[in-house]
Amino acid sequence: MIQLMILASLTVPLIVICLLYLISALSSPKPRKSADRDAPYACGEYFPPVRPQVTINLFWFATVFLVFDIIDFIIALSYGIELISPLLPLAYLALAILALIIAIRWR
Numbered sequence: 001m002i003q004l005m006i007l008a009s010l011t012v013p014l015i016v017i018c019l020l021y022l023i024s025a026l027s028s029p030k031p032r033k034s035a036d037r038d039a040p041y042a043c044g045e046y047f048p049p050v051r052p053q054v055t056i057n058l059f060w061f062a063t064v065f066l067v068f069d070i071i072d073f074i075i076a077l078s079y080g081i082e083l084i085s086p087l088l089p090l091a092y093l094a095l096a097i098l099a100l101i102i103a104i105r106w107r
Contacts, residue, residue: 064102071095 075092 062103064098067094067098071098 071091071094
């Protein structure tokens with residue numbers, strides 16, 4: 001009985017949100033496409049669109065963030081759960097190694 005209540009409390013709002021999104025997407029006015037509207041404009045001068053340069057630092061930052069986030073999640077879950085507690089020393093070791101790599105890289 002309790003599983004049915006939990007399932008209903010998760011699916012009913014999801015269905016309502018999906019229906020509202022669908023209704024609003026179908027009933028909203030659609031803008032017309034035009035070459036003038038999509039062209040870049042700055043003080044009456046024409047500037048060709050330029051793709052921004054993405055450096056490897058962005059990907060390095062994202063990777064470090066994900067690793068820290070996963071390690072923090074393992075540490076947070078390991079308190080009070082016997083199954084994950086063997087992973088706690090590994091998480092601390094990974095965190096120390098990652099901190100050392102970051103310190104060496106950004107020195």
